[in-house]
Amino acid sequence: MIEQFAAVEIISAKRDRHELTDPQIDWVISAYTRGVVADEQMSALLMAILLNGMNSREISRWTNAMINSGERMNWSAIDRPTTDKHSTGGVGDKITLPLAPLVSACGGAVPQLSGRGLGHTGGTLDKLESIPGWQAELTNEKMLKVLQDCGAVICAAGKGLAPADKKLYALRDVTATVEAIPLIASSIMSKKIAEGTSALILDVKTGSGAFMSDPAKAGELARTMVALGIDAGVKTRALVTAMDVPLGLTAGNALEVRESVEVLAGGGPSDVVELTILLAREMIDAAGIKGKDPEVALKDGSAMDVWKRMIRAQGGNPEAKLPVAREQQHFLATTSGTMTTMDAMKVGVSAWRLGAGRSRQGESVQAGAGIELHAKPGDEITVGQLLMTLHTDEPARFERAIQALEGCVEIVKGGSVNRLPLVVERIQG
Numbered sequence: 001m002i003e004q005f006a007a008v009e010i011i012s013a014k015r016d017r018h019e020l021t022d023p024q025i026d027w028v029i030s031a032y033t034r035g036v037v038a039d040e041q042m043s044a045l046l047m048a049i050l051l052n053g054m055n056s057r058e059i060s061r062w063t064n065a066m067i068n069s070g071e072r073m074n075w076s077a078i079d080r081p082t083t084d085k086h087s088t089g090g091v092g093d094k095i096t097l098p099l100a101p102l103v104s105a106c107g108g109a110v111p112q113l114s115g116r117g118l119g120h121t122g123g124t125l126d127k128l129e130s131i132p133g134w135q136a137e138l139t140n141e142k143m144l145k146v147l148q149d150c151g152a153v154i155c156a157a158g159k160g161l162a163p164a165d166k167k168l169y170a171l172r173d174v175t176a177t178v179e180a181i182p183l184i185a186s187s188i189m190s191k192k193i194a195e196g197t198s199a200l201i202l203d204v205k206t207g208s209g210a211f212m213s214d215p216a217k218a219g220e221l222a223r224t225m226v227a228l229g230i231d232a233g234v235k236t237r238a239l240v241t242a243m244d245v246p247l248g249l250t251a252g253n254a255l256e257v258r259e260s261v262e263v264l265a266g267g268g269p270s271d272v273v274e275l276t277i278l279l280a281r282e283m284i285d286a287a288g289i290k291g292k293d294p295e296v297a298l299k300d301g302s303a304m305d306v307w308k309r310m311i312r313a314q315g316g317n318p319e320a321k322l323p324v325a326r327e328q329q330h331f332l333a334t335t336s337g338t339m340t341t342m343d344a345m346k347v348g349v350s351a352w353r354l355g356a357g358r359s360r361q362g363e364s365v366q367a368g369a370g371i372e373l374h375a376k377p378g379d380e381i382t383v384g385q386l387l388m389t390l391h392t393d394e395p396a397r398f399e400r401a402i403q404a405l406e407g408c409v410e411i412v413k414g415g416s417v418n419r420l421p422l423v424v425e426r427i428q429g
């Protein structure tokens with residue numbers, strides 16, 4: 001096959017701050033996926049993009065080229081509108097677990113194709129895999145059947161969905177080119193558009209525990225992604241939400257499942273409940289569904305019924321006892337006063353070091369590992385009070401996990417709480 005371009009021309013164009021043309025973008029993504037463009041050439045192009053940016057036409061074309069590298073899911077057999085949520089990830093962010101069955105109970109169909117966690121933020125599939133018997137890998141036929149029968153499916157995205165992104169993401173991870181808004185936006189939106197949902201709500205996290213700690217940058221990422229979704233015909237909205245403090249009272253796989261089940265039972269921490277209901281209302285409104293209100297569906301048990309059906313449909317036992325780590329250690333307050341801050345990133349890193357997360361793709365995670373929080377900013381604390389319980393199967397991990405918590409909480413006599421509002425910005429295209 002005679003190639004249309006040489007990679008070096010495209011790299012030098014972006015290095016010299018020129019716009020890439022549509023044919024150049026289509027070719028470079030296709031040629032990289034086919035193995036014609038080498039990793040070292042794509043690394044140079046990614047760095048040029050990180051340094052010199054892309055305009056909205058280039059980002060949109062780049063996203064489309066990634067979508068076209070693989071299959072598009074088709075949910076036309078489903079008799080309800082499809083609506084989905086994507087979070088950029090944060091510490092204790094278990095919202096997908098109660099949200100998918102909740103939106104189904106309100107009349108939507110939620111095809112939630114998720115990933116595994118890398119680094120300090122946990123992955124939805126890792127959390128659900130702590131439920132005995134639950135299977136993340138489904139064939140496309142089985143996905144459709146679970147979605148048809150339960151109104152929600154949470155499973156691993158198949159290999160055929162945006163394969164260009166899989167290669168590019170692995171390369172960005174090792175070439176310090178993850179943090180470019182055009183590359184993040186196209187990576188997330190290529191998968192979500194290929195997933196074939198008719199409506200999409202983006203939960204873009206900001207604060208210390210988020211990928212984009214600066215709220216202005218998180219807003220820019222959110223606007224870029226909303227524009228890409230709208231362009232592709234997906235009813236897309238975004239909420240920029242707080243991740244300066246962990247969400248809820250748990251970080252870790254089985255611990256977060258337990259908390260999600262509490263929310264589905266009508267209880268649970270107020271921030272998790274509030275964000276779940278807010279996102280559910282956005283998802284059903286964007287999809288034009290006039291169903292039950294999410295607050296009602298949490299209280300009347302209908303969301304819990306969907307959860308149990310959905311877990312059973314994927315081989316899991318929703319009534320089984322969740323795994324508990326073999327060892328626990330307490331983390332106590334060393335002073336009295338008001339807790340003014342709790343750094344989400346430090347809690348995330350500590351939970352990760354306890355074994356809740358992985359440092360390399362393919363590593364296994366501990367189902368029971370993680371952190372339970374017994375106090376949050378705003379609480380009055382007395383010296384010696386239990387602030388956190390650390391859980392792991394391997395006690396040798398405690399020392400580094402506790403090191404990660406150094407400076408994590410601030411306790412000040414008469415201090416006032418300084419934290420982001422739950423919703424920092426809302427963007428509707």
Ligand code: URA
Nearest residue numbers: 169183184185187188
């Ligand atoms: N998540 C993704 O899927 N892609 C990115 O680039 C960043 C976060």
